Amino acid sequence: MQFLSDNAAAVHPAVWKAMLAADAPAPPYDGDALSRELDARFSSLFGRECVALWVATGTAANCLALAAMVPPHGSVICHREAHIETDEGGAPGFYLHGAKLMLAEGESAKLTPATIDAVLAGIRQDVHQVQPQAISITQASEYGCVYRPDELAAIADLAQSRGLRLHVDGARFANAVAHLGCTPAEACAGADALSFGFVKNGGMSAEAIVFFDPALADVVRYRRKRAGHLQSKGRFLAAQILAMLEDDVWLHNGRAANAAAAHIAQAAGDRLLHPVEANEVFLRVDATEREALRNAGFSFYDWGADAARLVASWNADTAHVAALADAIRQL
Amino acid sequence: MQFLSDNAAAVHPAVWKAMLAADAPAPPYDGDALSRELDARFSSLFGRECVALWVATGTAANCLALAAMVPPHGSVICHREAHIETDEGGAPGFYLHGAKLMLAEGESAKLTPATIDAVLAGIRQDVHQVQPQAISITQASEYGCVYRPDELAAIADLAQSRGLRLHVDGARFANAVAHLGCTPAEACAGADALSFGFVKNGGMSAEAIVFFDPALADVVRYRRKRAGHLQSKGRFLAAQILAMLEDDVWLHNGRAANAAAAHIAQAAGDRLLHPVEANEVFLRVDATEREALRNAGFSFYDWGADAARLVASWNADTAHVAALADAIRQL
Amino acid sequence: MQFLSDNAAAVHPAVWKAMLAADAPAPPYDGDALSRELDARFSSLFGRECVALWVATGTAANCLALAAMVPPHGSVICHREAHIETDEGGAPGFYLHGAKLMLAEGESAKLTPATIDAVLAGIRQDVHQVQPQAISITQASEYGCVYRPDELAAIADLAQSRGLRLHVDGARFANAVAHLGCTPAEACAGADALSFGFVKNGGMSAEAIVFFDPALADVVRYRRKRAGHLQSKGRFLAAQILAMLEDDVWLHNGRAANAAAAHIAQAAGDRLLHPVEANEVFLRVDATEREALRNAGFSFYDWGADAARLVASWNADTAHVAALADAIRQL
């Protein structure tokens, strides 16, 4: 019973179907008909003109987007526990040519105008200090929490007033939209670019970088190739994304995963370390309790010495979820 | 009738089958059983201990391998028309942090000890000049020509005597091995690392970097993540590669593509610009002749003003090949 | 009455004399007799074989030294308030090609084995996390405090046991040695490289990078040129350094600056934010008090809202120092 990672889950049947259908000769790279369709599909989804490029990983999506926003001598303000800071093997340093991540605080890995301001307050406008050019937030956050539209608006206002770009890491964007019950556009309002994740949500190997400022996309086209991320049979990535968008598969999957996590959360009571708003459950459980859960057949990651992270996938088995909820209750 | 690129061809059925079979929950990244199998399979194929890592593109394979061999202040000697110089959007500059490519001459995009020496002769051992640390050759070359074992040995000897690493870009390594009729090990003897290509030969999105020096792999593991190339569902890349190795699919495909190219070459006579030893045919044809071929239904790239490049895929249609051969004869 | 920065002070007469004497035609770069003398002079000073290279700034010295120790995918552990983190405009990100600084805590900007361990404890040996390769400490620290030999030994032991290199930023190394009353070797024992500062201590534009591992110097020779720091009339940098070493000018200047700071410190009583062990005094003074000091003719930097930094130079005027001490007493 796997609650280790949504990365470990299976690929959605609609994705497989679209990939198999894409297996006809076609122009290489992103010259094929499917890749050419992405801009229109995302523009329709977001209700405004946008440009969308596929890449294979969220790390590439985040770093390519940020690299177009920030010069090598600049910096990105992000949360101390942002994925780009803690889990991408230093990829921002590579893609941004040594630009810095400036770490801000915030409950449940969410930034606020106040925590961003606290970072900005420490920076003199002076060549001795690196100057920030962008803010990156994660929607839903690394602790499975979701920015409300008014929270986004406040951050976007701050970004604009300080001349900073805004990037949204949406590795679990579907879960955030499912939670908010709003439009995708509302769930990332004010962003210049969004890393729209599909791999954790039923895709195989395709994420989209959605640019609300087309000038950024013009840079990233070159940077994507330069990073070895322009796959020659790109039609198979485009096919995955289009399949996820078709009939809102992405949203249904996000809802399903959220529902499973909510089910688990109900059982957890005051063991919860963070509100469960997406598909991740952070649980206060000591080593003995974790062993008990593992002995009962559940796999998950430890989260420090006294906690665990349990992630529900888009196809989480109802029986497994119920069993896990029971097991937690009985700890 | 598509002779544009082997990139445009379909995915081999065995690859699809393996990918579908891999669609069970598994540890993410390269912790799954399939990824863990690669070292053994390549060690067996090459008859010696080696370490193999998957990546999605040849550009990533080449640049990650070279980045482990060459410090940022160093350089790589390669052919003036090497793929890494002409077609990778500056990826070596990115991955090698500004290290230089030093361009050497050679017939049909093949280096020789003499042309490498000519580059070395121009370099004083002096901090004002960038110092070379590696040689990169392409097997088969960018003009579809193949290094013989004795040619490889001569280059490897030179590399060793000068303290240079040797990298082999094997985007079409299968075609080279098929042409030589030797073992894979013989076709890249002396190399420290090989980019073993599968995407042009029936794969979808997986290439292998094969390290004959495991210390290089230890670096590339980190660099791969840092470049956003560590896919979370890596089992689907490993599955592709294992399927290509199983029953020598890679070799059969290479032979099939070579045979198709040879068929076309026979028709081309003295129009051939380079010996046809792999699956690429470079043809002297003027604009009128190219138009005639296109009107007859053949797609291909122009190669400058007076030539064309025609590439045979692993699944080249026999009838299309015969038709092309006829069309060329009738020019 | 200038207590703004030791950077602002005058150049020592012996330095001028040596520079003027160096104004004869000589081989360019570091081929001149003076530059050639550095290795021997520093080897003699440190009582062991070492290699010394001049550069114009401490930032270049620190970053070149670290770049030879740490690959682009690695990191350096340093104090949260280390100069390389807070005041070098992101130079480590540039020179180390995106390698990371990992920030540790510690009183008065000094690291301890415990605070370094706290950083190490948070890092899994896993490609998702950047791995540390070096520790950088500042002797004397950014708050004018000095590592004792036993503190250095503890850090050096930790570094060795974890396979980490040790770099010492010695922008105020002279002040540290003067305070400790030990040999220069004892004041940086265990270091692989030392940025030995002269500019804040009576020099004009020359710092030395002293390598206790010559292999690092072999890399930095190339990196120095690549960074545009190999000056063509390098003899004028070597002359400065040799003049500072001759008759222990560096040490006398360090002692003089320390004595001036001690004089001020005595007047400061419990206003002192940090022990005064070198030539910097950090003083608790509110805005009104700072204004009073400035009105009395003293220049210095504010240090946040309720403090000031006062720096004594090698040639601090005794009368100015006494006046400052009085003024502080009368606050």
Added chain:
Amino acid sequence: MQFLSDNAAAVHPAVWKAMLAADAPAPPYDGDALSRELDARFSSLFGRECVALWVATGTAANCLALAAMVPPHGSVICHREAHIETDEGGAPGFYLHGAKLMLAEGESAKLTPATIDAVLAGIRQDVHQVQPQAISITQASEYGCVYRPDELAAIADLAQSRGLRLHVDGARFANAVAHLGCTPAEACAGADALSFGFVKNGGMSAEAIVFFDPALADVVRYRRKRAGHLQSKGRFLAAQILAMLEDDVWLHNGRAANAAAAHIAQAAGDRLLHPVEANEVFLRVDATEREALRNAGFSFYDWGADAARLVASWNADTAHVAALADAIRQL
């Protein structure tokens, strides 16, 4: 009798005088009065608004200027024998984060619109190929030849029509202006930035980057610090430059060096490999002849197997020059 390099020559007395005069306490970095004066002085010299920043070396000047013009995924078109390509230890790769140098041909290391066009013609506007963003020319060229105003205008026109920035490496700009007898502005018309060299012309350790587009300077201010080139006692660099500008010392020195070279050139007759328009003489002389010259007391660099480079300094000794001319005649 030294004809090795203008780098090896002495420092002009006016430079010494200004440096000694600058030895009073002053704000650090470029906050001092002398550094603040540069913009006005260069604006007056060039008859238009410009911004000027000091750095210690020509390599830093060239690379900082280019780094502000060209993104990491771009390229610079320069001559195959440009200093930035052949003699800066890969500094452009470092400063431009892996951007490429695209090498063009041209007599005597001078580019022409035709040779630039030949490079541009080979580049498809396509992500697989690196796209050029700037042209860099050297005035006077690496072979001591000078661009005429009409030649500059033609290159500037081409740059503008193709959306390329124009950089002028003026390591020997004084010699070029002296030769042309025009204004400094005319000698670099159309440039966005000029590396104005002083070190080879009587300075010690200061070059100016003159920006005709102030937006570039705003970037370089940060990049200069980030590269460790913001010296804390910057007043000594500013003093050198101001002294060189005062009473046209730079121009007098350029004329003197040119005159010495012209004297040598007259003796050389058809041994000259390039027109002598600045202070460098490239001479066809075989090994025996070079030995004879060296035995007669002249020092210089070999230039390949059958030639020598002789450089006249600003303070070339008239007797030495005459002796050299004689010695060449007698070969």
